[in-house]
Amino acid sequence: MNDRWMQGPQFLYMKEEDWPYTSRENYHAISEVVSVIPTSKFESWGKLLRVTAYVCRYMDALRGIKRENLALSSEVFQRAERVLYRHIQAESLLSELEFAASLRKVAKKTAQCSSIILSMKPYLNENGVMRSMSRINNAKWLNIYTRHPVILPDNNRATRLLIRHYHDKFRHIVVNEIRKKYFIPKLRQLLIRVRKHCFRCKMNVAKATPPEMAILPEVRVSAFTPPFSYSTVDYGGPFDIVHGRKIEKRWICLFTCLVTRAIHIEIAYTCSTDSFILCYRNFLCRRGTVRKMFSDRGTNFIGAEKLLKTT
Template sequence: MDPSSGLIRVGGRLRRTAGIEDSILHPLVLDPNHPITGLIIHHYDDQLHHPGSERLFGEIRRYYWILRGREAVRRFQRNCPECQRWRAQPSIPKMSDLPAARLQLYKPAFYSCGMDCFGPLLVKIGRRTEKRWGILFKCLTTRAVHLDLLPSMSTDSFLMALRRFVARRGTPAEIWSDRGTNFRGGERELREAYAALASDIQGHLARQRIHFRFNPPSAPHFGGVWEREVRSVKSALYTVLSAQSVPEEVLMTVLLEVEAILNSKPLGYVSSDVADADPITPNSLLMGRPDGSLPQVIYPESEMLSRRHWRHSQVLADRFWSRFIRDYLPSLQTRQKWQESPPNLKEQTFVMIVDPQLPRSLWPVGQVIKTHQSSDGHIRSADVLIKGQVYT
């Protein structure tokens, strides 16, 4: 106890130190929960321009001995808006359940699919080079892949690629994608063309209508299924072509060969025991064999539904789905990351928008005006008001 002021000071082992002020040798003892302590921490935090907790704690301890000081400093910085502006991380909700599009069992391949574009890819035409883009369609259930080449990123090029996809793979029930201008333009043109048809023709074509579903902007993890496949395609193309430009015919051939490789990837765990059955692949459903380079499997008559050969394909499809449900589907049960459930984002909250193209000090700050709740009760997207503009 300091008799002159009535304040409690630290005794300690440094009383014989010469040349140092007594206020530093014997700092004041402070209660971590007292309002004066909070004001002192606030003063030093502003004076040091919001440093790390250890730097701030070390500076305060030169004059004040706060009981459980590290905890008090960290608690203050967790609630300091300016500290959070520089150090806070995005609050990621718990990984959601698999959507219905990922679980379309006993449906044809590409019944529900996602799509994305990648590139540009350089092709050689005579002595000049031109840009081409690839487009990927990914079956969300069977993991099958369809690749094609686009001469441009226009709406017309996308619609022509979609027509080729439908001719080769059949009409999908729904297509998921990001909000690319070519995808949005293609969906608008198809919707307007459908609305212009006569009512009786609309009734006949209603079952063949494709439902386009777009993910929120700047949310590539909503399409992680096909985004990861784009990475696989790029890795294979870089391995084969490196940085060289090739004729368009060669590039198209390589793309189709990459498609065959991706459709030969096994689904689920691959056993090292030769006695176990071979794993299923997307090609097992697409062409009746695990790998396109292997000969067609011939099944004995005892394993056929009947002697009618038209039922052979049904046997192969039934075998694929039984193995799919038994071996691969249980592996989708676990959540690989985002396993915790932070508090949901609330309306009227002020948030900072992460922009990788800008330094953190220039990231825009806005107010949440509307939240979008998913079926599991978590908030996974929101409308944010920034300088008079609303962004999702």
């Protein structure tokens, strides 16, 4: 094993005056935090904001600013938001940013004359963030973000992450919530793109495809036949009834015509074969003979079929 790993560097055994000295003249400070954060590698606005807040706190530690609470406070998050705003504006709105900073005709010529940003009367606040001078400036009861919204471009990736964050948080009132704090051109078009890639929105607007209906059997479309010529039968219940001073169970024997959808109801005392035969005889006496009768595989129906075939 290397001796340097176990014993440390050799200059530590010498006097402090003999230690090697490295000049710091070549070191330079990072003016913007975002310059060390690749914003293109983030998939959510919350994670981008949180990482920027950690970097801001690390930069404060390098400057000698000590904090008792190591948790991220609201002040650190607000500072991270301002840093991201400046980075987004400097990346996509450079000419408009120069116009808002200098307010000279030269800077206005460098910007596009048809720019929507210039029509919003942009200006830079004390934090270097470009905001809009709206017409509701005198409404002091409103938030500063509502009176002077932050101007963000529509063609920046971080802006799309911000819109997706609001979309996941508020769903149906996204435009109202975003405009309380930001001014983004073509906001509704960006929201349409976000909804197209949102799985939950796809599920909400998806329409169920109805199944293809099968061809009706011949017994269902047999015209010019008496009612109940083609019938089905089934049981329903049991139902509790009061018989004297006792509570007994009764069933409904339901006969249905397959052509006219007419129904005939008989009362069955039990689920036995004899009880069904009694109901079937009453049905034949009232409705006439039946050409075909359909039922499920109940034991009372199977027993009645065997009994009717033998008689």
